[in-house]
Amino acid sequence: MSTNPIPPPQCPAHAPAAAGGLHRLHGPEAEADPMGLYEKLRAEHGPVAPVLVSGDLPAWLVLGHRENLDVARTPSRFARDPRVWRDLKEGRVPADTPLGPMVTWVPVCNFTDGPVHERLRGAVVESLQRFDKRGIRRYVTRFANQLVDRIAADGQADLVSAFSDQLPMLVMTQLVGAPDEHGPRLVNAARDMLQGTETALESDRYVTATLEQLVGERKTKPARDLASWLLEHPANLSDTEVLMHLRVVLIAAYETTANLIANTLRTVLTDRRFRASLSGGHLTLPDALEQVLWDEPPINTIIGRWATGDTLLGGQQVKAGDMVLLGLAAGNTDPQIRPDPDASVHGNRSHLAFSSGPHECPGQDIGRAIADTGIEVLLDRLPDLQLAVAADDLRWRGTLMSRHLLSLPVRFAPRPVQDTADSPYPYPEQPSGHPAHVPVPPRPVTGPAHVPAQHRRRSSWWRRLIGLG
Numbered sequence: 001m002s003t004n005p006i007p008p009p010q011c012p013a014h015a016p017a018a019a020g021g022l023h024r025l026h027g028p029e030a031e032a033d034p035m036g037l038y039e040k041l042r043a044e045h046g047p048v049a050p051v052l053v054s055g056d057l058p059a060w061l062v063l064g065h066r067e068n069l070d071v072a073r074t075p076s077r078f079a080r081d082p083r084v085w086r087d088l089k090e091g092r093v094p095a096d097t098p099l100g101p102m103v104t105w106v107p108v109c110n111f112t113d114g115p116v117h118e119r120l121r122g123a124v125v126e127s128l129q130r131f132d133k134r135g136i137r138r139y140v141t142r143f144a145n146q147l148v149d150r151i152a153a154d155g156q157a158d159l160v161s162a163f164s165d166q167l168p169m170l171v172m173t174q175l176v177g178a179p180d181e182h183g184p185r186l187v188n189a190a191r192d193m194l195q196g197t198e199t200a201l202e203s204d205r206y207v208t209a210t211l212e213q214l215v216g217e218r219k220t221k222p223a224r225d226l227a228s229w230l231l232e233h234p235a236n237l238s239d240t241e242v243l244m245h246l247r248v249v250l251i252a253a254y255e256t257t258a259n260l261i262a263n264t265l266r267t268v269l270t271d272r273r274f275r276a277s278l279s280g281g282h283l284t285l286p287d288a289l290e291q292v293l294w295d296e297p298p299i300n301t302i303i304g305r306w307a308t309g310d311t312l313l314g315g316q317q318v319k320a321g322d323m324v325l326l327g328l329a330a331g332n333t334d335p336q337i338r339p340d341p342d343a344s345v346h347g348n349r350s351h352l353a354f355s356s357g358p359h360e361c362p363g364q365d366i367g368r369a370i371a372d373t374g375i376e377v378l379l380d381r382l383p384d385l386q387l388a389v390a391a392d393d394l395r396w397r398g399t400l401m402s403r404h405l406l407s408l409p410v411r412f413a414p415r416p417v418q419d420t421a422d423s424p425y426p427y428p429e430q431p432s433g434h435p436a437h438v439p440v441p442p443r444p445v446t447g448p449a450h451v452p453a454q455h456r457r458r459s460s461w462w463r464r465l466i467g468l469g
Contacts, residue, residue, distance in 0.1 A: 024052045025061065025301070025325075031398030034300055038063055038330035047334070048314030051325070053400060054099045057087060059304065059323040060316065065334040065352065067314040068326050071305050073357035075113040078305035078324055080359060081105065085306050086321025102303040102401075108244045110359055117358060119235050124245055125362045127229035131175065136366060137373045143170045144377035149417040152381065156388060159378075159408040160262050165191060167374045168257035168367075169250075175366070176246050177214055177225030186210055190254055211246045215239050249363060255402065257367045259298035260289065262405040264375055266394065267292055269387040269410065285372055285379075287347075294332050294345050297353035299402050302326040328352040382412045 023041060024030065030037050038061075041049035047064025062068045071078045082103040087093050093103070105111050109120035147166055151157035169187045178186055189203040189210075214227050219239075222228035226249065230242045237245070267274055267288070274288065305324040310317070318324065331352045333341050345351075354361035361367070379385070388409040397404045 022050055022052050022058075025059075025400050026053065030400075031396075031403075034398060034403060035329065035333065038327065038333070042330070046315050048316045048318075050316070053303075053323075053325070054097050055094075057093065057097075057099075057323070059325050060313070060318055061301070061325045061330070062314065062327045063330040063334065064314055065331040065337045068328065068331040068352055069356050070313065071324055071326060072355050072359065075117075075358060077308055077311050079308050080113055080117070080305060081111055082304070082306065084308060084321060085304075085323055086319075087323070089321070099303065099400075106244050107238075107241050108248050110248060113358070120237070120241065120245070121358070121362065123230055123233040123235040123237055124249070127226055127233060128249075128363055128366065130229055131226075131366070133365070133369060136171070136175070136369050139174060140167070140171055140370050140373040141377055143167055144374040145381070145418060148378060148381045152415045152417050155414040156409070156411045159265055159410055160405055161407065163374070163378060164258050164261035164265065164405075164408075167261065168370055169254045171370050172250050172253050175226055176211075176250055177218060177223055177227040178210060178250075190251060193251070207250070208243070208247065211243050211250070214246070215243050252361075253363050253367060253370075255404075256298035256361070257370050259296075259402060259404060260292065260367065260371045261374060262408060263296040263298070264289055264292045264371065265378075266405060266408055267296075268375075268379070269385060269408070270391040285376055286368070289368065289371060289375075290347075290349065290351075291345060293353040294338075294348075294351045295341075296403075297328050297332060297351065299353070300327070300329040301401050302328060302355060303401065326352075326355060328355065381418075382415070384412050385410050386412065 023037060025037075041051070041061065042063045045063075047062070047067045049061050049063060051059055051061045053059050062071055082088065083105050085093070085103065088103065093099075097103070107120075109117055109124055112120060144163075144167055147163050147170075151162050157163075166187070169190055173186055186207065189206045192203040193200045193207060211227075215231070216239075218225070218227045218231055222232065227242065227246055230237055230245060274283070274291075303323075303325055305326065307318045307320055307322045307324060309320045312318070313324070332338070335341075337350075338345075354364040388411045394408070395406045397406055
């Protein structure tokens with residue numbers, strides 16, 4: 001840490017951009033090297049730094065490990081309800097802010113505290129716990145094998161678009177109980193929404209409409225899925241509460257798990273020590289995932305918390321109504337708890353990747369199971385995977401919350417596909433009409449022109465998803 005004196009505390013709400021000196025958590029600097037920016041902020045301000053987000057909206061970014069835990073574990077001082085935000089109450093937040101989904105209150109557990117939070121979160125946690133972990137791993141194994149089948153004969157692939165971006169949503173749509181006929185379009189719409197494209201709002205409407213239809217169906221025809229279990233939970237969630245929690249679970253699980261899979265695969269392919277340890281039996285895949293959760297957590301920053309009153313945090317005077325951002329990636333590299341950032345942390349789960357406190361990620365075990373099992377299948381099927389480009393040529397898409405690997409080109413010896421036609425779910429034919437106008441972008445066919453027999457036996461929606469329909 002720098003020995004330069006830390007500037008006197010300042011309230012970000014009274015430090016407009018015109019004053020200069022505040023770093024923005026968006027733009028080229030933040031996107032190109034977020035960890036470098038965090039270290040610069042740590043050197044200038046200590047464990048808590050004033051920053052600007054989404055234009056010139058002020059906030060505090062928590063960089064220290066201990067300070068992150070303090071904010072996450074004390075909702076009495078740092079509320080999760082965005083209606084506490086002073087800038088929002090005083091009309092300084094534009095209606096079309098990109099922060100909209102993260103700061104617009106809806107009746108879900110991650111926007112509430114106290115008894116309401118306990119009621120809603122209890123329903124989500126207890127419903128998620130009803131899934132059989134071995135059953136989840138069987139689903140992941142089947143889907144992962146089918147994704148590998150798609151690329152096995154080619155000898156080359158982009159593991160982001162062909163694997164890490166596909167697997168989590170395939171599994172999660174089945175766990176929440178989404179209609180099979182909407183499967184491929186729901187995958188594409190959810191990804192489109194998270195990427196913030198021009199059609200993101202339309203995609204958002206499609207995801208919401210699909211889940212709304214699901215809730216209506218499960219009220220009369222319950223099944224063994226998250227939607228049904230939320231509806232029948234003793235907490236008596238309203239239809240809107242069930243819908244909103246399905247949406248949160250689906251989207252949050254997708255983004256974090258996709259990033260975890262991509263980051264782990266990149267590490268396996270670029271770090272020789274890592275690959276040698278893994279293949280030599282000295283490092284298990286769960287150990288490897290844990291290291292990645294320290295070094296490259298799926299979410300860099302959580303928006304947000306809001307101070308319920310004037311308080312001191314990390315030497316900074318935080319005012320009531322100030323926005324506070326949990327810096328998970330920055331906290332994981334805090335020199336106070338990790339003086340050597342390159343040292344291995346095997347067996348140490350005190351990282352911040354899933355946050356902490358009453359709002360700690362309730363689905364982290366499912367996310368780990370999807371990543372662990374999916375990567376295991378991929379490495380078992382294609383043990384000679386090699387990066388097809390120089391590691392320095394890899395590129396990321398950076399946002400305020402996360403850093404998403406754009407592609408991971410690999411090569412390997414071509415192999416015949418396996419017969420994985422016996423899917424764990426029946427996939428009915430895709431109806432001729434589409435319930436929403438969200439386009440499903442065609443995927444270029446990079447493999448052989450003929451369609452393997454097992455693909456011909458699969459249903460229409462699966463063939464559409466893998467680009468053969």
